[in-house]
Amino acid sequence: MRLTGAIYRGGIVLAYTVMLLPVVLLAVTSVFRDAIIAFPPSGLSLEWYRNALGRDEFLDGFVTSFKVAAIATLIGVPAGTAASLALVRSNLRAKQAITTFLLGPIIVPGIVAGTALYLTYLLAQTRLDRDIVGTLPGLVAAHVLLTIPWTVRVVTAGLQGLDRSVEEAALNLGARHATVFWRVTLPMMRPAIVAASMFSFIQSFENLELTLLLVGPGMSTLPIAMLNYLEFQIDPTLAAVATIQIVVIAAMMLVTDRYVKLSRIV
Amino acid sequence: MKSLELVNIRKDYGGAVAVAGMSMQIARGELVSLLGPSGCGKTTTLRMVAGFVAPSAGSVLIDGRDVTRLAPYERDTALVFQSYALFPHMTVAQNVGFGLEMRKVGRAEREAQSLEALRRVRLEHLADRYPRQLSGGQQQRVALARGLVLNPAVFLLDEPLSNLDAKLRGEVRSEIRALQQSLELTTLMVTHDQEEALTMSDRLVLMEGGRVRQAGTAQDLYERPADAFVAEFVGRSNVIEGRAEGGGFRTACGTLLPAAAAGAAGGSFYAIRPEKIVLAREDAGEGVGGALREILYLGAQTEYTVMLGQTPVTVIAATPGPDDALAGLRTGDPVRLSWPGASARLLGA
Ligand SMILES: Nc1ncnc2c1ncn2[C@@H]1O[C@H](COP(=O)(O)OP(=O)(O)OP(=O)(O)O)[C@@H](O)[C@H]1O
């Protein structure tokens, strides 16, 4: 018993180390003074943060990523939630097929889906005689393909675990179907919807593969701006950008956690 | 006029029959238990009354009004679910007030009534808690309060005690009965626990295979079972196969058992309750001889299994004291069993 306990605890420590070590290293190297990472560093500095915040491509990328993620989440979560309700609750015949179809975009490799979208956009551009590649609507449309599947995945799971008799109880107590939905079903789905929103936002915000071909001049997302920077420089500026990004997302999670306990939904 | 009346209701699922034509009536303030083995259609019947399942045929009448085609929210029933089904995102008080809110009762009145209902189940001090912060027994009482605050025409309980431990079950059982009687609620309760049904109900309806097997008071079913199925399901019975012969009953393996002259003609089953049998040592001289096969000590009572030929017969008697004639009886000992013929019943299958 003692031994298995020790192995168990050791396993937990190891898993956390593997998960957190890169994050810690990232944060640490972001304050190293040397342009080429060396250990031990010759000194510490916030130079790279100054560089990161001073470069327009990162700031613009952050703003674009944030806008795209926010809009794609606002579109994808309600749509995905409605789809999940239909898939779990109705007697649709092709349920399984529809589910697979809706999850498709996150099953197909991102770069494949991205290429397909790129070609489609090009075709549409010549037909419609207007830009789609490199525009905000073009990016949002692509990212809705991330937020819908993630929502369907999370909300469907949540709905399946939902006790139908609670809704029946509301009907029995005199609530009509619409009232049951707004007063009982939706509140009970809230944790799943919050989780879905968060997943969707983060998946969209950090997406690289699907987006790669769809950006254009003046309309690039943060991950792509980082990739472009990496092609020419390897100084710790990227570590600084990544650290800021981690802090922002962690802050968002903490705020969310105030409203819905995340530990109870994931 | 009966508070609840089921007229030949029936439910088919595809080819399978869940309820095969049930008729019953419940008078105002009466508690009737639906009892029966698993899958016999109890829950389906209850759900047809609440309006969650549409009957394939027949009708449901509440206070004389046909409600068969009405939606659940249009019926004056309150159902207490087996899983309690409390609203997890509402406080106890909000849970209890929900039905009143749906009936457009004003806020102040609603709060007063909810608190009163919670007082009845002794939970007024937990009004601001959420269901997850309550024990199983407390959740169960909230579910009761949520229903009875509406003073429904028909109160429905689906195995209300099945998620409680044995001790709590006894307490809640008498609590429910007391509430039901003081509020004079017309109640239909589903259970598969015959002890629960016997102790709580004014009347019992024993179902089997989607049909009523026998309906009546606890005494009716226990003392005068209509057939061997009822005798075995309600309480414990020794049910022995054979045929009536002269003034007695000849078992399949040849033993002659005492029977009252007026046995059910043609009955091929003989039923005798374990507690009606008197066990004596072999030298008692009277009664049917057999061999003691098993002794189960249950504390105040002892259960004996006696073989009459190849037929095992269970006897339940007060545990003998040290000076009792039966003290020191061992398995394998020859014994005698006796009982008045009138205690036994001859039954059809
Ligand atoms: N939705 C359904 N579809 C098909 N068959 C059903 C459905 N609901 C119930 N049945 C069947 O109808 C029969 C009666 O079911 P019901 O739930 O009423 O039994 P019960 O008496 O409540 O049993 P238990 O004591 O196990 O709860 C069962 O054979 C069951 O399989």
Ligand SMILES: [Mg+2]
């Ligand atoms: Mg049932």
